[in-house]
Amino acid sequence: MRDYELGLITESSIDDEVRATLVARIEQLVQDRGGKLLERAVWGRKMLAYPINHKTEGHYAFTRFTGEPSTVAELNRILSISDEVLRFKVVRLPEAALAAGKAPLLKGTAR
Amino acid sequence: MGKNVTKKRPVRKESADSLKKLKKKPCMFCANQTAWIDYKDTDLLRRFMSDRAKIRARRVTGNCMQHQADVAAAIKLARELALLPYLSRPLSDRARGRTTETVTVSDVQEDQEQGQAEE
Numbered sequence: 590m591r592d593y594e595l596g597l598i599t600e601s602s603i604d605d606e607v608r609a610t611l612v613a614r615i616e617q618l619v620q621d622r623g624g625k626l627l628e629r630a631v632w633g634r635k636m637l638a639y640p641i642n643h644k645t646e647g648h649y650a651f652t653r654f655t656g657e658p659s660t661v662a663e664l665n666r667i668l669s670i671s672d673e674v675l676r677f678k679v680v681r682l683p684e685a686a687l688a689a690g691k692a693p694l695l696k697g698t699a700r
Numbered sequence: 701m702g703k704n705v706t707k708k709r710p711v712r713k714e715s716a717d718s719l720k721k722l723k724k725k726p727c728m729f730c731a732n733q734t735a736w737i738d739y740k741d742t743d744l745l746r747r748f749m750s751d752r753a754k755i756r757a758r759r760v761t762g763n764c765m766q767h768q769a770d771v772a773a774a775i776k777l778a779r780e781l782a783l784l785p786y787l788s789r790p791l792s793d794r795a796r797g798r799t800t801e802t803v804t805v806s807d808v809q810e811d812q813e814q815g816q817a818e819e
Contacts (some may be wrong), residue, residue: 676780
């Protein structure tokens with residue numbers, strides 16, 4: 590089991606319900622494979638530093654979870670074929686830092 | 701006569717040594733005992749970038765080798781998630797950019813001069 594953090598940018602124009610089902614699907618996938626959800630931070634609408642797919646705004650959300658490397662592979666597969674996802678990134682977190690509470694999940698201010 | 705010369709020399713050497721010590725900045729992350737540099741902390745990472753959004757050199761930031769590498773990795777990760785720009789032009793540059801889209805030689809020279817000024 591390893592600690593990961595998923596950074597997810599979805600299109601800001603889509604419905605909250607559509608986004609909620611996507612998030613629910615991701616969380617279900619993590620839990621089905623024996624992972625545990627740790628923390629969540631939703632930044633909301635935020636200006637992108639540069640346009641992605643001709644869009645200047647995105648909805649930012651970050652989730653921390655534990656899981657096997659195969660879970661990450663499956664997440665990468667599913668998110669890369671989801672239309673509403675502008676960009677995503679799964680980052681492995683240093684376990685020691687997390688256990689010592691030295692890597693708090695940053696709660697950004699939504700704009 | 702001979703005594704005077706021997707007295708002066710060690711004083712000069714000392715001042716040169718203390719200058720060297722003054723120049724060296726302590727690594728900010730080593731001082732704070734940072735365990736992990738967060739790629740989402742854009743305010744922090746921006747301090748290690750120039751106004752053209754380039755990553756500042758270690759001799760400018762004063763970071764140790766390990767933490768400079770960590771900062772660089774965090775900035776690159778933040779760029780992938782569009783939290784930080786890959787490049788940005790300073791405001792003084794933008795008006796000129798509208799008339800000439802291509803990067804001119806003067807642009808490159810200016811950039812180099814700026815890099816030298818940072819040192």
